[in-house]
Amino acid sequence: MKLTLGPVLYYWSREQLIDFYQEVANWPISCVYLGETVCSKRRSLTIDDWMNIADTLSLAGKEVVLSTLALLEAESELLTLRRICNNAQFLVEANDLGAIQILSTQGLPYVAGPTVNIYNPRTLEVLKKQGLQRWVLPVELSKTALESMQKQRPKGVETEVLAFGRLPLAYSARCFTARSRNLPKDSCQYCCLDYPDGRVLETRDNTPFLVLNGIQTLSAHPINLLSQLQTLQDLQVDMLRISPQPSHTKEIVQAFADCLAGHADPQAKAVDLESFAPLGVCDGYWHGEPGMTKLIAK
Amino acid sequence: MELVCPAGNLPSLKAAVDNGANAVYMGLKDATNARHFPGLNFDRTKAIQGIEYAKTRGVKVFMAINTYPQATNWSNWQTAVDIAAGLGVDALILADIGVLDYVTERWPQLSLHLSVQASATNYEALSFYHKNFGIKRAVLPRVLSLAQVQHICSHSPVAIEVFGFGSLCVMVEGRCLLSSYATGQSPNTYGACSPAEWVEWKETPNGLESRLNGVLTDRYADTEEAGYPTLCKGRYQVGDATYYAIEEPTSLNTLELLPNLIDMGVVAIKIEGRQRSPAYVAQVTKVWRQALDACQANPTKYKVQSSWTQALAKVAEGAQTTLGAYARPWQ
Numbered sequence: 001m002k003l004t005l006g007p008v009l010y011y012w013s014r015e016q017l018i019d020f021y022q023e024v025a026n027w028p029i030s031c032v033y034l035g036e037t038v039c040s041k042r043r044s045l046t047i048d049d050w051m052n053i054a055d056t057l058s059l060a061g062k063e064v065v066l067s068t069l070a071l072l073e074a075e076s077e078l079l080t081l082r083r084i085c086n087n088a089q090f091l092v093e094a095n096d097l098g099a100i101q102i103l104s105t106q107g108l109p110y111v112a113g114p115t116v117n118i119y120n121p122r123t124l125e126v127l128k129k130q131g132l133q134r135w136v137l138p139v140e141l142s143k144t145a146l147e148s149m150q151k152q153r154p155k156g157v158e159t160e161v162l163a164f165g166r167l168p169l170a171y172s173a174r175c176f177t178a179r180s181r182n183l184p185k186d187s188c189q190y191c192c193l194d195y196p197d198g199r200v201l202e203t204r205d206n207t208p209f210l211v212l213n214g215i216q217t218l219s220a221h222p223i224n225l226l227s228q229l230q231t232l233q234d235l236q237v238d239m240l241r242i243s244p245q246p247s248h249t250k251e252i253v254q255a256f257a258d259c260l261a262g263h264a265d266p267q268a269k270a271v272d273l274e275s276f277a278p279l280g281v282c283d284g285y286w287h288g289e290p291g292m293t294k295l296i297a298k
Numbered sequence: 299m300e301l302v303c304p305a306g307n308l309p310s311l312k313a314a315v316d317n318g319a320n321a322v323y324m325g326l327k328d329a330t331n332a333r334h335f336p337g338l339n340f341d342r343t344k345a346i347q348g349i350e351y352a353k354t355r356g357v358k359v360f361m362a363i364n365t366y367p368q369a370t371n372w373s374n375w376q377t378a379v380d381i382a383a384g385l386g387v388d389a390l391i392l393a394d395i396g397v398l399d400y401v402t403e404r405w406p407q408l409s410l411h412l413s414v415q416a417s418a419t420n421y422e423a424l425s426f427y428h429k430n431f432g433i434k435r436a437v438l439p440r441v442l443s444l445a446q447v448q449h450i451c452s453h454s455p456v457a458i459e460v461f462g463f464g465s466l467c468v469m470v471e472g473r474c475l476l477s478s479y480a481t482g483q484s485p486n487t488y489g490a491c492s493p494a495e496w497v498e499w500k501e502t503p504n505g506l507e508s509r510l511n512g513v514l515t516d517r518y519a520d521t522e523e524a525g526y527p528t529l530c531k532g533r534y535q536v537g538d539a540t541y542y543a544i545e546e547p548t549s550l551n552t553l554e555l556l557p558n559l560i561d562m563g564v565v566a567i568k569i570e571g572r573q574r575s576p577a578y579v580a581q582v583t584k585v586w587r588q589a590l591d592a593c594q595a596n597p598t599k600y601k602v603q604s605s606w607t608q609a610l611a612k613v614a615e616g617a618q619t620t621l622g623a624y625a626r627p628w629q
Binding site for chain 1: 366394425427469476484487516540
């Protein structure tokens with residue numbers, strides 16, 4: 001199994017992004033997903049900037065995949081999407097059927113990201129015929145669902161699973177971060193920049209529940225599947241995704257890498273990783289339970 | 299413009315037909331449709347009766363099979379499709395690519411509509427479904443502005459249907475997992491959002507509390523009216539504020555946009571609410587029939603009648619209505 005680094009879901013400043021990817025070049029990770037997937041108003045980096053980072057990481061031996069928006073509405077967003085799809089150098093992660101249409105029409109291979117609803121083997125088969133090279137398991141599906149998919153997986157298709165990070169749960173036309181600041185969305189003042197780790201939403205009994213990240217809603221608790229490494233290997237998963245967070249992403253990547261290399265015990269390391277998730281972790285979806293629950297430690 | 303109304307059961311279907319629907323949409327009694335609620339929907343016998351009732355009165359019937367099967371329960375969706383094909387419905391409303399592929403292969407003569415649950419918000423996505431499965435119509439998610447709907451209409455390879463009235467999903471349909479995050483059951487996997495079996499009401503010293511599988515969705519003072527604890531419509535704490543952090547409990551109402559929607563070539567307007575009562579269906583269908591007739595007869599003189607607004611406000615969730623994303627200036 002290889003390790004991948006998912007796209008940065010939050011709105012980080014230009015400096016933060018550039019510094020982050022400079023470090024990533026030296027991390028024990030095989031594949032890096034780059035680009036904006038949440039909001040087209042976030043423009044810390046231009047496409048050319050992203051391409052420069054892609055070149056640097058590629059030279060450092062990483063496979064680079066360019067990620068695209070999950071919610072495509074405006075023509076300007078489609079124009080950017082077409083530019084990314086036609087980059088002629090790197091594989092593209094489609095997070096919407098619009099991207100798959102553009103890529104498949106040109107006979108280009110692609111990764112189907114977690115917001116492409118691939119819930120059954122027949123869907124996988126259809127998309128394989130349309131150029132699918134790799135798919136990411138939708139976050140609400142369980143290991144039982146994955147097992148069935150793996151048994152009927154078309155030859156040559158790789159499977160990727162989100163193994164650590166907050167779960168992307170929903171997308172909206174509304175910007176919840178702007179709303180939380182009493183700002184209208186059309187003059188949001190780019191306030192997501194003030195929350196590089198999103199804005200925690202608590203229930204009225206002070207329990208962290210969700211995280212607001214612009215138009216995206218995430219789980220407050222990241223999923224942590226490190227303890228499931230053996231099962232993931234047995235299921236012939238090809239890649240494990242780690243979703244970036246503003247701090248400790250390096251340590252999280254290192255823990256997974258050490259366990260994969262057989263230098264550390266996944267059970268023990270999984271517990272260590274919880275210190276990087278101060279609100280707690282979850283793994284319910286993996287076990288076919290409500291996503292927010294945590295079962296492994298029980 | 300076609301008026302497409304909800305038929306959660308036979309009495310609702312009759313209410314829709316009798317009050318002027320051009321088409322009704324229904325689902326079967328299982329997780330294959332996005333309103334998989336207890337006591338709702340049709341078995342084969344009731345479906346035959348409903349289809350007979352509608353068709354003899356010149357009203358079309360659509361069958362929604364618009365959730366996402368997995369390998370372990372695939373056969374339920376296949377059975378639903380086969381039943382619907384045998385019933386002679388006018389169109390299937392589908393979301394899952396695998397199901398679309400099955401229907402295209404097994405029942406190529408069936409007319410297909412793309413469900414709102416397929417999350418198609420741009421014409422490139424619509425082109426994908428048109429190219430691969432020959433869909434004839436698509437229902438757009440309730441996240442697009444009026445200008446964006448217009449842009450899609452002028453570039454889409456298929457006819458466009460939009461939501462006109464009913465409960466408002468503020469999230470892109472088909473891509474919201476909040477319900478399964480809390481309960482294990484989502485619209486995609488189970489055909490229900492924030493299912494009733496997980497709801498718990500409790501009087502406490504802090505007020506009446508509503509919980510969904512233990513998650514506190516809201517707390518009501520004596521003077522406040524409590525709403526159904528749909529996760530996105532609760533009050534939460536962000537920073538120092540406690541408020542409807544995601545969405546107020548309001549209904550979508552686009553009566554005033556009718557001339558624009560007709561002008562841009564939207565072919566059908568959908569009324570949400572298969573889970574609502576026959577009285578709701580009758581009331582909403584009646585008002586929308588009057589509005590559509592008035593607008594189509596004389597679009598320049600069309601004006602929303604206050605009697606329509608009042609009648610709809612009575613049945614709206616939270617007794618408030620909104621234009622939702624349609625009125626959004628920003629892209």
